[in-house]
Amino acid sequence: MADLIAQGPHDQQRWRRALPDATSGREILLGRADSDWNVPWDPKISRRHARIKVHLDHQVEVIQNVHARNPVFYRGRQSPQFKLTVGEHFVIGETTFTVVNRPGASELPSSENVTQHVYDYTVLRRRHFRDANSRIDMLSRLPDLITSSETDEELLVRMTNVLLQATPAATAVAIVALQDDPASDHRNRPRAELPVQILHYDSRGFEYESAQVSARLARSAIETRESVLQVWSPHDVTQSGYTTNEGVDWAFCVPLRSIACRGWAIYVAGQSSTHGRFDPRDQNATPPEALQDDLKFAELVGSMVANLRQTRRLERRQASMRQFFAPVVMDALANQDPAEVLRPREANLSVMFCDLRGFTRKSEEQSDHLLELLNQVSESLGVMTRAILDCGGVIGDFHGDAAMGFWGWPIAQPDNVARAANAAIQIRRQLAIHTDRDQNEIGHRFQHGIGIATGNAVAGQIGTVDQVKVTAFGPVVNLASRLEGLTKQFGVQTIIDEPTAMALNRRDDRGAINDKWTKTEAISDEQTSSGTIGDGDTTMVTRRLALVRPAGLIHPVNIYELSLASESLTAADMVTYQRGLEAFIEGDWTVAREAFACIADRDRPSQRILAQMARQGQSPPAGWLGVLDLEKS
Known part of the structure; x- marks a missing residue:
């Protein structure tokens, strides 16, 4: 291996650096500033003066930049391009550059x-x-x-x-x-x-x-x-x-x-x-x-x-961890042993999956605007991660154009459900702003789906301390992913499971996010069917959508829609939907069809269940238990 020594007019004006291996193909930019190797003491050296490349025959080639003000001297002559070997030198200004062998x-x-x-x-x-x-x-x-x-x-x-x-x-x-x-x-x-x-x-x-x-x-x-x-x-x-x-x-x-x-x-x-x-x-x-x-x-x-x-090293580690953890979590890591805080363990989590839809199709349709589409996906993932972190969550993973986050680890969060719901609403609002802007610029609009499930799971750090990767795994994680997929089938933006809905609708669920959470009276006598949470612009509404068995799962689950009150059905329409859903589950499909038909023109879930009944021949099949068996979308 060869080194290059730079020596200025004074003893302290020097450095010695290893020349790159010839097989790397790397070139070194030599100059006074803003270069790979800087010689700050010599004003006669331009900011970017010459390029240096090592060849396979061990010769070192020097090529002067055409914009360099002063010449490069080799063997006593001005030489804009030349090759030298170990033991030889060249001069720029008052600095001598010598190629020497590195000892072993x-x-x-x-x-x-x-x-x-x-x-x-x-x-x-x-x-x-x-x-x-x-x-x-x-x-x-x-x-x-x-x-x-x-x-x-x-x-x-x-x-x-x-x-x-x-x-x-x-x-x-x-x-x-x-x-x-x-x-x-x-x-x-x-x-x-x-x-x-x-x-x-x-x-x-x-x-x-x-x-x-x-x-x-x-x-x-x-x-x-x-x-x-x-x-x-x-x-x-x-x-x-x-x-x-x-x-x-x-x-x-x-x-x-x-x-x-x-x-x-x-x-x-x-x-x-x-x-x-x-x-x-x-x-x-x-x-x-x-x-x-x-x-x-x-x-x-x-x-x-x-x-x-x-x-x-610790600063870089903390900077990389800030991409995954909220400030409140970083504070906990600062005051405790990180290895203990981040170790995998079981915890009660609220898990969110958020996915952009239509990117593949739009990339084919808008091939002339592919860069803009890719930029939008990047911005949208940024919206998702910021919302998760702003609400005190952890970034679990990325899957293409989807993000996964969770709450309740590495520190317990009694209000993890409310935080997840608030993050979902924040994502929806911000993505709506982005897609409206992008629609005006390049003529398209992305849709998105969000799934949230709550329950026990194992969460923790995987890999080394230097390469932090945290994730959660367990049935609740799989369910959250399935719920996100069901948003497309039911034509809604956010679907949550029953534990999440129950936690949001409990009267004792107060003070969750910035003290904004308050519980109002449910808009139905069935507390497990629908409810409102929050006040003003933060008011959210939950309604029971169906009893389903998502693809890959054994047991049926009740699923709920989470939406803003300003976007949801009226109170009367909510009551109509719940009446139709109860009749559908109990097998009285005549009453169910009548109820869903009243609101189908303005409600996608009603259209979905009407279509299901039509495929079944207008009457429930033998052994009907009220469960919709769904294929993976």
Whole structure:
């Protein structure tokens, strides 16, 4: 693997980055700002100055942007496009860019003349710096450097730069990790034999061959979770196997003790002559104070990076979870152990399925407006999810152009039924606004259906903590899905099951959403048949539609329509429908036909039941129990 080093006129104006693998086909945009790799210190470099591409023959191609103001120099000449190899360089403005080899990790056997010192991190932290002011100043700037790093690559670049600047004796710094990838060929090997991966490497000079990293030293520090310093005789440096480059006679490795940097370590190598000659063959000798200071500084940098990266990881996790959980749930997660809060368990849930209808057909009819149709589906799913979250629910899953949400987990919600009903009304209102607008723009209107069922189910997190996916499963979930499908057959927008309807119509169901829920008198003597909930614009009406057996279910269920009072039948028509339904279930189809015929011109459910009776020959079949057996729509 090859690296590119950028070096400005001052020592601190530099970085070293790994060039992409040739097989990836990735190109790097080089510039002063808004590029993949930025060189902010050189005003002679344009914001987007040149493209860099690595070829399969390992040559690195540089192509100058036609809008770049200043030329690129290669081998002393202006060259807008050229190829170079390891050891060569090019110049833009006052910055030199050099292609160098990235060293590997050495597995050579150790030398006999090596002294190893192991440091517990608690002991290191109690140690006082001799040059505390300069070290503290560097550490104080580290949080800003880390938090402003948008990618791990940028984080590693800045981290190694800080260590090189703050460790004058260091000739090279690397961030290493055990290659513990479950998908790799090493997944069945003991951790003590796992390869050491060099995540990032930087050195003080432009040497063609840099000092290799000791894989044994790295593994030792990572496995023991202790900082390890090794010093060897300058006479044995070419045989030591720890660092195979003359003039480098010590190295230490500091593990990063955080789940966010699992298996990571800081590796630093340098020359003891800078600190004063130290003979490792003297078993009573202790490493120079300055070298131990460098070790302590690397320990503090590693601890700070690990903690800040862990914080960023938690922030990203919370941001991703906000897509699924309402603020009230996020508050609960913040105050409790997330693993315990999110564990799968049985709970009383209200489950909602909401589906857009007609997308497939409309996409065929409106092929010239396919992008607009896709945008509308995306917006409509956004309407569904916002309503679920606004009402304190959890986003369970997406199925094409349908969304599933539920209430009652991970925290219990005594008013989960009212919340689900309120979300259904909010979805209906917002989708009506969207479809009216889209109908004016591209000449079509989507319909939708909502199904809500209430009962016991198992809900919980599936997968890893980093990839949060929550869902609910059980008969009530299947029923909610079936109810959503029945809205099309009965020609209504929202169908709920009996437990949901009963909870909404109970007189003690108060104060559910923003204190707006109040129970009014039912519009029928049959409390189980119809009722009104709410006041003003939030008034909702429930009415019993039928006793049905949806496809795939064994037992029949009573289903109810949930609608706004402004959209429902009149009180008199409601009474007529209930009279017809009771006669239909009891088998008196003459009375049922007369009742449904009175309101069929303005009521789709009445039309549905009249059609069913017509298919049955105008009289109930033998053994009639009042149940409509329905096929899956």
